[in-house]
Amino acid sequence: MPGLLLRDLSRQDRYKLLCAVVVPRPIALVTTLDVNGAVNAAPFSFFNVFSEDPPLIVLGLQHKSDRTLKDTTRNIQRDGEFVVQMVDEALAKAMNDCAIDFPSSESEVTALGLATLPSVDVRVPRLAAAPFALECKRNMSLAFGPGRELLVGEVLRVHAREGLLDTESMYVDFAAYRPIGRLFGNLYSYQREPFTMVRETHAEWVMRMQAEGREPAQES
Ligand SMILES: Cc1cc2nc3c(=O)[nH]c(=O)nc-3n(C[C@H](O)[C@H](O)[C@H](O)COP(=O)(O)O)c2cc1C
Numbered sequence: 586m587p588g589l590l591l592r593d594l595s596r597q598d599r600y601k602l603l604c605a606v607v608v609p610r611p612i613a614l615v616t617t618l619d620v621n622g623a624v625n626a627a628p629f630s631f632f633n634v635f636s637e638d639p640p641l642i643v644l645g646l647q648h649k650s651d652r653t654l655k656d657t658t659r660n661i662q663r664d665g666e667f668v669v670q671m672v673d674e675a676l677a678k679a680m681n682d683c684a685i686d687f688p689s690s691e692s693e694v695t696a697l698g699l700a701t702l703p704s705v706d707v708r709v710p711r712l713a714a715a716p717f718a719l720e721c722k723r724n725m726s727l728a729f730g731p732g733r734e735l736l737v738g739e740v741l742r743v744h745a746r747e748g749l750l751d752t753e754s755m756y757v758d759f760a761a762y763r764p765i766g767r768l769f770g771n772l773y774s775y776q777r778e779p780f781t782m783v784r785e786t787h788a789e790w791v792m793r794m795q796a797e798g799r800e801p802a803q804e805s
Contacts, residue, residue: 614676618708628684
């Protein structure tokens with residue numbers, strides 16, 4: 586099999602394939618402010634941290650099928666401010682409900698009765714129930730065709746729910762955190778069984794190879 590040539594696949598098949606293969610993806614539940622000051626919330630799993638210096642995250646914002654902007658995209662384009670709340674098991678249902686196609690004029694946060702707390706460096710409130718909330722401002726956005734943009738955001742401040750973060754050691758209590766991941770379609774994953782792997786230095790690896798009677802492969 587020569588593999589699948591992506592340009593031969595329909596857009597839907599590419600989406601299905603890539604989303605099912607690149608898993609699990611973390612979920613950003615993004616709050617923004619609309620033009621009237623109402624709090625919008627929507628989940629995005631084309632999301633990840635990109636770097637720590639500067640501290641950047643990336644979000645893949647697809648436009649609606651009629652090419653109009655999602656509320657999140659429009660609000661960030663206007664204000665340049667947003668908050669990413671990480672999604673744990675307890676927040677999963679609310680996250681899913683935030684993806685309901687509420688009319689733009691209706692705040693998901695108000696409709697679903699989600700409690701908010703004020704942020705410090707941005708005007709956009711954060712969700713009180715979130716395990717972690719990242720106050721962000723837009724760094725840049727790149728348009729890819731008429732249908733989507735890649736948003737790069739700078740993380741200004743991180744809020745942690747009580748008991749999850751030791752700020753001296755920066756240790757996150759992963760067992761208490763309980764993040765979920767997005768798989769594909771309506772499928773999500775728990776992250777309940779982490780495992781440890783210690784990485785050897787090259788010298789340690791060579792010594793182990795010799796101890797095991799195996800010769801490290803020579804470059805040809
Ligand atoms: C788990 C999950 C992940 C999603 N990821 C994305 C994404 O990465 N990009 C995107 O454009 N839409 C994504 N969506 C769809 C948006 O959340 C949905 O279109 C939402 O209604 C947009 O709301 P807004 O118009 O208030 O911004 C996702 C939905 C779910 C449930």
